[in-house]
Amino acid sequence: xxxxxxxxxxxxxxxxxxxxxxxxxxxAQLGVETNNESLSASNPERDAIYDRFRATFGSDEDxxxxxxxxxxxxxxxxxxIADLHGRIARIDGVRGVYxxxxxQQLVSGDGGAELAPLLPNPPSDSAMLRxxxxxxxxxxxxFVSRDRRSAGVLIEIEDRPSDRHYRAAIIDALRxxxxxxxxxxxALHLTGIAVQKHDVSAFIERDQRWxxxxxxxxxxxxxxxxxxxxxxxxxxxxxxxxxxAWTLGAYQLAGLELNAITSLLPPVLMVLSLAVxxxxxxxxxxSAATGDRVTRLLHVVRDVRFACFFCSLTTALGLASLLTSNxxxxxxxxxxxxxxxxxxxxxxxxxxxxxxxxxxxxASAQRSAQHRGMRRVLAWSARIATQAPLRVPALFAxxxxxxIAALPRLANNTDLVRFLKSDAPLHRxxxxxxxxxxxxxxxxxxVSRRDDAALTSKxxxxxxxxxxxxxxxxxxxxxxxxxxAVLRQLQRAESGGEALVLPxxxxxxxxxxxxxxxxPEQPLLRKVIxxxxxxxxxxxxxxxxxxxxxxxxxxxxxxEGRTHFGDAYRVExxxxxxxxxxxxxxxxxxxxxxxxxxxxMVVAVIGALFRSIRLTAIxxxxxxxxxxxxxxxxxxxxxxxxxxxxMIASAVIGIVVDDTIHYLTDYRRNYRGDARDAVRRTTxxxxxxxxxxxxxLVLGFWVGCFGSFKPTIYFSLLTGLTxxxxxxCDLFVTPALLVLSDRPRASVA
Amino acid sequence: xxxxxIAALLLLSIAAAARADDALLDIRNDALVKRAFxxxxxxxxxxxxxxxxxxxxxxxxxxxxxxxxxxxxEIRNKEAINWPPxxxxxxxxxxxxxxxxxxxxxxxxxxxxGESVQDRRQKMWIEFVLGPQRALVAIGAFxxxxxxxxxxxxxxxxxxxxxxxxxxxxxxxxxxxxxxxxADGETK
Numbered sequence: 001x002x003x004x005x006x007x008x009x010x011x012x013x014x015x016x017x018x019x020x021x022x023x024x025x026x027x028a029q030l031g032v033e034t035n036n037e038s039l040s041a042s043n044p045e046r047d048a049i050y051d052r053f054r055a056t057f058g059s060d061e062d063x064x065x066x067x068x069x070x071x072x073x074x075x076x077x078x079x080x081i082a083d084l085h086g087r088i089a090r091i092d093g094v095r096g097v098y099x100x101x102x103x104q105q106l107v108s109g110d111g112g113a114e115l116a117p118l119l120p121n122p123p124s125d126s127a128m129l130r131x132x133x134x135x136x137x138x139x140x141x142x143f144v145s146r147d148r149r150s151a152g153v154l155i156e157i158e159d160r161p162s163d164r165h166y167r168a169a170i171i172d173a174l175r176x177x178x179x180x181x182x183x184x185x186x187a188l189h190l191t192g193i194a195v196q197k198h199d200v201s202a203f204i205e206r207d208q209r210w211x212x213x214x215x216x217x218x219x220x221x222x223x224x225x226x227x228x229x230x231x232x233x234x235x236x237x238x239x240x241x242x243x244x245a246w247t248l249g250a251y252q253l254a255g256l257e258l259n260a261i262t263s264l265l266p267p268v269l270m271v272l273s274l275a276v277x278x279x280x281x282x283x284x285x286x287s288a289a290t291g292d293r294v295t296r297l298l299h300v301v302r303d304v305r306f307a308c309f310f311c312s313l314t315t316a317l318g319l320a321s322l323l324t325s326n327x328x329x330x331x332x333x334x335x336x337x338x339x340x341x342x343x344x345x346x347x348x349x350x351x352x353x354x355x356x357x358x359x360x361x362x363a364s365a366q367r368s369a370q371h372r373g374m375r376r377v378l379a380w381s382a383r384i385a386t387q388a389p390l391r392v393p394a395l396f397a398x399x400x401x402x403x404i405a406a407l408p409r410l411a412n413n414t415d416l417v418r419f420l421k422s423d424a425p426l427h428r429x430x431x432x433x434x435x436x437x438x439x440x441x442x443x444x445x446x447v448s449r450r451d452d453a454a455l456t457s458k459x460x461x462x463x464x465x466x467x468x469x470x471x472x473x474x475x476x477x478x479x480x481x482x483x484x485a486v487l488r489q490l491q492r493a494e495s496g497g498e499a500l501v502l503p504x505x506x507x508x509x510x511x512x513x514x515x516x517x518x519x520p521e522q523p524l525l526r527k528v529i530x531x532x533x534x535x536x537x538x539x540x541x542x543x544x545x546x547x548x549x550x551x552x553x554x555x556x557x558x559x560e561g562r563t564h565f566g567d568a569y570r571v572e573x574x575x576x577x578x579x580x581x582x583x584x585x586x587x588x589x590x591x592x593x594x595x596x597x598x599x600x601m602v603v604a605v606i607g608a609l610f611r612s613i614r615l616t617a618i619x620x621x622x623x624x625x626x627x628x629x630x631x632x633x634x635x636x637x638x639x640x641x642x643x644x645x646x647m648i649a650s651a652v653i654g655i656v657v658d659d660t661i662h663y664l665t666d667y668r669r670n671y672r673g674d675a676r677d678a679v680r681r682t683t684x685x686x687x688x689x690x691x692x693x694x695x696x697l698v699l700g701f702w703v704g705c706f707g708s709f710k711p712t713i714y715f716s717l718l719t720g721l722t723x724x725x726x727x728x729c730d731l732f733v734t735p736a737l738l739v740l741s742d743r744p745r746a747s748v749a
Numbered sequence: 750x751x752x753x754x755i756a757a758l759l760l761l762s763i764a765a766a767a768r769a770d771d772a773l774l775d776i777r778n779d780a781l782v783k784r785a786f787x788x789x790x791x792x793x794x795x796x797x798x799x800x801x802x803x804x805x806x807x808x809x810x811x812x813x814x815x816x817x818x819x820x821x822x823e824i825r826n827k828e829a830i831n832w833p834p835x836x837x838x839x840x841x842x843x844x845x846x847x848x849x850x851x852x853x854x855x856x857x858x859x860x861x862x863g864e865s866v867q868d869r870r871q872k873m874w875i876e877f878v879l880g881p882q883r884a885l886v887a888i889g890a891f892x893x894x895x896x897x898x899x900x901x902x903x904x905x906x907x908x909x910x911x912x913x914x915x916x917x918x919x920x921x922x923x924x925x926x927x928x929x930x931x932a933d934g935e936t937k
Contacts, residue, residue, distance in 0.1 A: 110829075111822010457865055507862045510869055514815035518792075 023249025318654015403632025644711025
């Protein structure tokens, strides 16, 4: 260290600069994930089902454009849709466009069922059109709303795995159409999984552009306010910059891209990397002005290194516990945030002393108004904790009990659409389509026989019909599409009747499938049944609900399907939305596991540091309490557990315990046989950097409140809040417990 | 007595006609001239055969398809187009169209209604027979043996046979041949 603070300063700075420049270059090339793939938990069995589903039925990521037109079923309205159809079909990457103007129906012909356009061209009178639509109820909800005021345009996009940009180009082109054509009472609304992915990527890029500079500004202000010196601002910010550059550079070198969760890495790392710098600078300011600069700095480093190392270790371990999550995005966040914290310790404990080695120790900054105010607050808290050591923990325990009582109300819910703010186009459009046309979310169920035979018998179809009936009985379900709709139309056209019924016997059922086998419309048919008829798809459209409703609904429908079909069949749930719902189901268990691990690791580290069961037990109380409070607060405010908010406990335990470690380390140093006296000294001593660090941390985290996604906003808000309550616990509960548990003796220091 | 003689003559003429029909529909000595799968070898619903049967020329269509009603519907559509109401031969075409539906329905009705069948193909044969004296249209059901792409009729049953005008039969034979062998039927 001595070498580093003398002759080694310039080589060290040069090396650091070179490494930072190299990694910053990579960090600058960091891309944004365009398919949200890392937000889906890896589950080989479920993924295999989804892959088979896509191979059989194609992509389930069709786009839906709703068209509201004042004269929808008049010539003007239909011409508008036809024109729109042509323009959409010409967009590169669009495979097919389906709407009222090209929809077909099965009618009775000379040789039985024949395909005929749904609507005559040119359009005839609207009464006839309405009658045609009434005769084909399967189209209501998909191509036209129940009130006949909105039409749906289904847009099938190509699957180009190697092309990362075509989807964005399609959506941009469609959004441009929406913007130019929405006028004179005409409104267009666009939704779909691909739009969600596109918008999430765009918002991540937007957040990166705004949140990182905002975090720099906020942290700069906080540091300037507390340290009142240029170097007091620049040194911590330099540590922050190096940490972010190194971590994001490593992230890019690992071949990863930013997603909705890891987009939080830069602001979170900026905040977390401050602690070491703040402690080093504050101790340097507080240190007695004796000895030369280097000696003083060596004392400062010696004073803070263990506490800072253990604090960094616990923070890193807390974050690393997220590695147990089955969601890649959460794992990446945990791993790289932990790495960043360790980097920030290494850089902070070297760069800051090196930087300070160029300066004289300033006249004490503690004379500033800020520090006087802080010391008054700290003195007050020490007085309360020492004078009422029983009442303080009792009061806090009562709040904790209330929080625990509220915890069962905490809902586990992920709602991709409502993750966005209510003025986001996707949020607005999706809810419009959901209310006026059809359910904006879809669950898919795949049925096949265990003997791999074709599903063409009357019994197969009867079971499918029973399944469909039970699906439609759920109030969240707005419609179900399967081969049944085709068979009903076929039977009506073959029999020349009017009723939409299924083929009545084995022979007619087999004949219907024989006709389907020969139909030229195979691509459309392939969306509901496999080419060899061995696998059938039931696409269930449901209202735009969160996974708290969708996940149990999917499981219920799956169970019903298995009951209707029996052991001779396989019934599986799949689809993009099902994966999200399924992941959400496992989220709480996954995060409880992660939190348990984080807690155990933190306990082990504190135990190793203090080698005292008493201090380890005391250390846990002010750290678990605020997490329970936050959980209770979320339950009371109706904030759901989701991908972002479920990370809070695991991420925050390692951070908030730092205050306790610093407090207890200082307490042991100050203890001379009188706990009350030691508490007063400790609170007044270590309290200042704790307050500074916490204010910086909280404000830094709250920068995330300006993000685009509610889970990240809640994560930032609630993590900051938890830090405040944790500091309150550290300044009141920890000293009170120390006083209560004190067995006076000469000294433990 | 006179009436009895007339009746006997009538019966004799009917028997003679039946014998003549039998001869025209007797496939034992058929000589296959050429054949083609319809509508194509890849998506065949049957085949068209040009056959010499003694002095008679025969265009034989063997349909073996699961969607016989659909195929019959298409044949009926073509008949309607080729023999519009004001065209000579329309009455024969009309008779043929009705016979097609009737026979197809009989074949369909013979299929078991409530159980699944391994080979669901419905087999129908149609012949346009142009003999030296008479021109016939015959439609029926058959059973077959398959060896690769070769189809051998092992049993057949005529379900409707009627005499039609030579012009109608001749032109229809030309049209079917042209359609199956991808030539212009009207210029031949």
